[in-house]
Amino acid sequence: MAAPPPASYSEPDLRLPTLNLTPSESFLSRMPVATKAGVAAVALLAIGGAIFFATKSGRDKAASPAPHASQAGTALPASEAGWITDFAPDPPGGARRRQVSVLRGSLLLNNYRLELQGQIENKALGWVLRARDPRNFYVMKLEIVRPGPDPAVDLVRFAVVNGEEQPRTQIPLSMTVRLDTWYKVRVEAFGDHFTTWIQDQKVDEWTDVKIIAGGVGLYSERGERASLKGGVSVAPLTLK
Numbered sequence: 293m294a295a296p297p298p299a300s301y302s303e304p305d306l307r308l309p310t311l312n313l314t315p316s317e318s319f320l321s322r323m324p325v326a327t328k329a330g331v332a333a334v335a336l337l338a339i340g341g342a343i344f345f346a347t348k349s350g351r352d353k354a355a356s357p358a359p360h361a362s363q364a365g366t367a368l369p370a371s372e373a374g375w376i377t378d379f380a381p382d383p384p385g386g387a388r389r390r391q392v393s394v395l396r397g398s399l400l401l402n403n404y405r406l407e408l409q410g411q412i413e414n415k416a417l418g419w420v421l422r423a424r425d426p427r428n429f430y431v432m433k434l435e436i437v438r439p440g441p442d443p444a445v446d447l448v449r450f451a452v453v454n455g456e457e458q459p460r461t462q463i464p465l466s467m468t469v470r471l472d473t474w475y476k477v478r479v480e481a482f483g484d485h486f487t488t489w490i491q492d493q494k495v496d497e498w499t500d501v502k503i504i505a506g507g508v509g510l511y512s513e514r515g516e517r518a519s520l521k522g523g524v525s526v527a528p529l530t531l532k
Contacts, residue, residue: 368528
């Protein structure tokens with residue numbers, strides 16, 4: 293018996309998009325061959341340029357994350373038991389010059405947000421950042437530079453490196469304050485970038501690479517005294 297003829301093959305319907313290649317009488321079909329070639333070349337150049345700029349833009353965005361594209365994690369507990377109250381003692385036999393207290397749980401951090409609310413009782417309200425050890429840390433404080441009912445107050449900052457105090461930078465506050473003002477302080481340290489807000493106004497932004505990690509704490513020099521409302525909040529910062 294003769295074998296039955298093989299069934300004709302038909303492609304399965306995969307529901308893929310298709311292109312209509314059926315020629316039709318159109319404006320393009322009536323163009324001369326040379327003109328068509330020119331149009332095709334221009335189209336290829338336009339497509340290539342669009343792909344180049346789209347790819348370059350994507351690379352630029354990925355390669356340069358902004359230092360402020362960060363978010364805060366859970367704040368560290370700041371109980372009395374968590375403080376090192378004599379973090380950077382003065383040399384033996386010398387007069388007491390400064391007091392540094394550091395939150396123990398913050399010692400290994402590098403990127404974080406510090407928040408506190410304080411009132412100057414005498415001369416200044418101070419804090420420390422990146423306290424790596426007793427000889428290396430950053431100091432910041434709000435200092436009364438002209439006393440009176442409406443005092444002039446500066447934001448002062450400097451580094452202590454290998455036990456030696458570095459030159460101080462002073463930034464006058466442009467806002468009006470009084471002797472009984474409660475200062476709302478927020479400082480963010482991220483990499484080599486530091487930003488400070490007072491009363492929710494940005495007052496200072498700077499960079500420094502001397503100390504890349506270390507704890508947060510409070511600072512006072514001889515004769516300086518301040519009080520806090522609600523303690524100190526320290527929250528780690530990470531990139532979004």
